[in-house]
Amino acid sequence: MTRDVAVENAIEVSGLVVDRGGRRVLHELEFAVPRGSVTGLLGPNGSGKTTLMRCVVGVQKVLAGGVTVLGEPAGAAGLRRRVGYVTQAPSVYADLTVHENARYFAALYGISHTAADRTLADVGLREFAGQLVSTLSGGERARTSLACALLSRPEVLVLDEPTVGQDPVVRHELWQRFHALADAGTTLLVSSHVMDEAGRCDRLLLIREGELIADGTPAGIRRDAGTDDLEQAFLRLVLAREVREPRPGR
């Protein structure tokens, strides 16, 4: 297979249009995510981040355009081992222990129990292993969900707000882990609605009302907007856009 050498970008999105509930949620998105990087998908709640991530993992019905992941159409059967997805609401079994969850997901990929246990330790859950997920805090649940996606060592990791509700120390450790994974060749697409996380990404995609308003490195976006503060930069980009393409009725 030639896909690994031929494909520079892990994710390529072209002309992507999605409607949900009779409303346009994504407007002809066009971008690429390079391999072995941490790309942040930043935008306010309701901007279309989750819908876009669902497109990347291939569970979202798409009206037009397409998403290619590792050279295959998103959601292709061959990608299910190579792409990991962590939903915003932790999708693990609340009535199982942390350990039982990890072992079940490990079994789906044919991964050994020891590898599953190691992944739990990696995300700082070793001491909670025997605890029922329903008795964990929100942050611990989110890490259980994350562990279940990490254990198959996917080449592409799609993480929907993985750091929400984590304490600052854990959040710092998680970002270090994301970068360690990227250094080892994993491609991460991480969404967040908190601007102070934007600076931790290699690349940023700023999304608002289903449209991409910036695509570049944090430094590049700061420079273009003429400010060191990414929150300010986001605001300026939005305003500049509204002046350029005024939207009547808004």
Add this chain to the structure above:
Amino acid sequence: MSARITFATAARILRQLRHDRRTIALILAVPTLLLTLLRYMFDAQPALFDRVALVMLGVFPFTMMFLLTSVAMLRERTTGTLERLLTTPVSKLDILLGYGIAFAAAATVQAVVASTLAYWLLGLDTVGSAWLVVLIAIGNAVLGMALGLLVSAFARSEFQAVQFMPAVVLPQVLLCGLFVPREQMVGWLQAISDVLPMSYAVEALTEVGTHADPTATIWRDLAIIVAAAVIALVLGAATLRRRSP
């Protein structure tokens, strides 16, 4: 589809059940309690107890597995675990068979406990053998499971899922021939009864009550129950969509 994933899924579902001790207690205690009630209700008419208890041994697993599966599957849909599973190497068949194996195992335990009690303690008397009763009970459990899986797609909340129970189970119990013999029903009612799978389960159980050896009718009825379960599973599989709007 992979045997490893199917069995891992069945084991996971049984583990979830194991953590829910109260549900296990209810699965085992409720049928035994109801059978005991029947025994003393028909204290003076042992023949009637034999007939009703036998039918109930088929109704319990059907009802309980229907309820368990519809709620368990609804949870998988609403908590996002189903969507997540469908992004992993799991196939739809793995999920369906996993549920089938897990709940058939639970139903076997339930049927063995309830039948043992009915035969040894409550004096249930059938001409045919008890293992056939257990076998038909397991068939009914699988059917209940398959229908539960299907209706979970049409429920948005656990409230709604529970409301499907009387809607799906009660008509079958009313028309299965327990209250009014099927041949005495008016034509259109009989026609409805003919397409409800529970009618065949009850017919098979009644045959066990009156025949020493398994009859051709019993095997045919079991085949109909299994076929109905397969149809429900296929329809259920169609409701497991990898892509949603």
